[in-house]
Amino acid sequence: MRILSAAQTRQADQATIQEEGISSVALMERAATAFTQWLLARLSPTEAGDTLIFCGPGNNGGDGLVIARQLHLAGFVVQVFGLPADTYSADFETNRQRLPAGLALQTLALDALPPIAPGSLVVDALFGTGLSRPLAGLAAAVVEHLNQARARIVAVDMPSGLFADMPQPADSPIVRARHTVSFELPKLAFLLPQNAQYVGQWHTVPIGLSRQFQAQAEGKLYFVDATLLAGRLPKRAQFGHKGTYGHALLLAGSRGKIGAALLATQACLRSGVGLLTVRTPAVGYDILQTAAPEAMALTDPASDFISELPELSPYSAIGIGPGLDKADETKLVLEQLLRETKVPLVVDADALNMLRANPGLLQLLPPDSILTPHPKEFERLAGPARDDYHRLELLREFCQQHRCYTVLKGAHTCLGTPTGELYFNSTGNPGMATGGSGDVLTGILTALRAQHLPPLDTALLGVYAHGRAGDLAARHTGEAGLIAGDLTRFIGPALQELTTPDAF
Ligand SMILES: NC(=O)C1=CN([C@@H]2O[C@H](COP(=O)(O)OP(=O)(O)OC[C@H]3O[C@@H](n4cnc5c(N)ncnc54)[C@H](OP(=O)(O)O)[C@@H]3O)[C@@H](O)[C@H]2O)[C@@H](O)CC1
Ligand SMILES: Nc1ncnc2c1ncn2[C@@H]1O[C@H](COP(=O)(O)OP(=O)(O)O)[C@@H](O)[C@H]1O
Numbered sequence: 001m002r003i004l005s006a007a008q009t010r011q012a013d014q015a016t017i018q019e020e021g022i023s024s025v026a027l028m029e030r031a032a033t034a035f036t037q038w039l040l041a042r043l044s045p046t047e048a049g050d051t052l053i054f055c056g057p058g059n060n061g062g063d064g065l066v067i068a069r070q071l072h073l074a075g076f077v078v079q080v081f082g083l084p085a086d087t088y089s090a091d092f093e094t095n096r097q098r099l100p101a102g103l104a105l106q107t108l109a110l111d112a113l114p115p116i117a118p119g120s121l122v123v124d125a126l127f128g129t130g131l132s133r134p135l136a137g138l139a140a141a142v143v144e145h146l147n148q149a150r151a152r153i154v155a156v157d158m159p160s161g162l163f164a165d166m167p168q169p170a171d172s173p174i175v176r177a178r179h180t181v182s183f184e185l186p187k188l189a190f191l192l193p194q195n196a197q198y199v200g201q202w203h204t205v206p207i208g209l210s211r212q213f214q215a216q217a218e219g220k221l222y223f224v225d226a227t228l229l230a231g232r233l234p235k236r237a238q239f240g241h242k243g244t245y246g247h248a249l250l251l252a253g254s255r256g257k258i259g260a261a262l263l264a265t266q267a268c269l270r271s272g273v274g275l276l277t278v279r280t281p282a283v284g285y286d287i288l289q290t291a292a293p294e295a296m297a298l299t300d301p302a303s304d305f306i307s308e309l310p311e312l313s314p315y316s317a318i319g320i321g322p323g324l325d326k327a328d329e330t331k332l333v334l335e336q337l338l339r340e341t342k343v344p345l346v347v348d349a350d351a352l353n354m355l356r357a358n359p360g361l362l363q364l365l366p367p368d369s370i371l372t373p374h375p376k377e378f379e380r381l382a383g384p385a386r387d388d389y390h391r392l393e394l395l396r397e398f399c400q401q402h403r404c405y406t407v408l409k410g411a412h413t414c415l416g417t418p419t420g421e422l423y424f425n426s427t428g429n430p431g432m433a434t435g436g437s438g439d440v441l442t443g444i445l446t447a448l449r450a451q452h453l454p455p456l457d458t459a460l461l462g463v464y465a466h467g468r469a470g471d472l473a474a475r476h477t478g479e480a481g482l483i484a485g486d487l488t489r490f491i492g493p494a495l496q497e498l499t500t501p502d503a504f
């Protein structure tokens, strides 16, 4: 799925109108109907109670007028309010005319803002993708009024005051919605933690936006859903053998953190790798052989940390980092690995921190390596970010400069590519915010890479399957009860869902 800018969203609108030969007011009717249907599926008129709809002067306000008409006809107790303006969009005017008798548009005024009883349903249709500057004056006062009411606010397309695709001044007035129901595609703003307080839970409703436009639009932002992954994970060959599916090497663990190595090991084994060898310090030997008999242990001579790099020729991918710790000897192992390997790498956790400690090492990173930092690890590598948007810029620059794939982990993990694309993941849940979840991801990615999948497919599939495993696991454990080990049990089903079936 594409993520379009505000300007592109308007173009998509026009493309749809032209392609289908419909009027813009018909598209507005379709969009608003999708919103109304979404609401009707969740609230009866009685459950909604007082319903107040606030409309701006543009097409977002036009949507609000259609929604007001439809909810009124569905038996909701509706009041509809409009911001005064010099000009209104044509489709706003048309829909003002279409308001039924008994539902008048009331004009908002600074000294007479309508009272909003606690628990009321508020539909925010003030501004959408046409917002051109931060709100001020009456519009800002209305937003403040909505935010202070203890109402259930549902935003149409965007929470009013929020830009769809760029940051805004710190104290801009923005509606704090409980739900945002957006048309067809998510906006970039929805995917960034700094906007969660405004967007609430977001949902998309289909309105039949031109597929052709979506496919051909310029831009490098994607939202990763199952459709985008179709065809990327081949089915296992009937006569495949363990040699077919690669031999992975994991370099992981230190005293007190053998668990991290074990989580990565279990995840790697559950992700279809043919063979797995694990390098841990000697202290990990018994643990690993007991807990993961399927993996081969290649223990280091040192007891507590990894001090020597094993021979690399057998391996088709190497994962390094989980639970590693930053012993000087281990740093030398990482440096030697970066100098010697011709094999694809997955770099995580303390291996990333060691890269930061010695920036020269970053220059040695083999092309197409996959790095998996969380935001703190990323900023140690790429410098501090002013905000979530700036962090994405840094991500793009970092991936282009170092010709690597970087998985910036979070609620909507963002994959940066060497060619400047950003892919936002759609799976996962807050239950995964628990120690060891990232180690599991490293295991998955190392396994997929070892099976000779290209780096882009590895990263997209791995991140999506990791989150999906979290979603499947949480059905059994709940979010709070989810621990990283639970994820490993559901990697198989998550990958199975993504596997391309044989064509008939
Ligand atoms: N694309 C789709 O899929 C579909 C989109 N649809 C809907 O259209 C919406 C976009 O509509 P839109 O382009 O008319 O813009 P909208 O958000 O109503 O605001 C524009 C108005 O606000 C004004 N204005 C702006 N900033 C302001 C400020 N700070 N303070 C004060 N005024 C300000 C601006 O005036 P100006 O900037 O010229 O001064 C103009 O009058 C979209 O979000 C969706 O709901 C559906 O109907 C159909 C399918
Ligand atoms: N709220 C959330 N929603 C979805 N995924 C999440 C959320 N919080 C964390 N995750 C995922 O869990 C993993 C945590 O990784 P990381 O911070 O490296 O943990 P650790 O170092 O303990 O293994 C990441 O893949 C991240 O995307």
Ligand SMILES: [K+]
Binding pocket: 060, 124, 125, 126, 127, 128, 155, 156, 157, 158, 159, 160
């Ligand atoms: K809105």
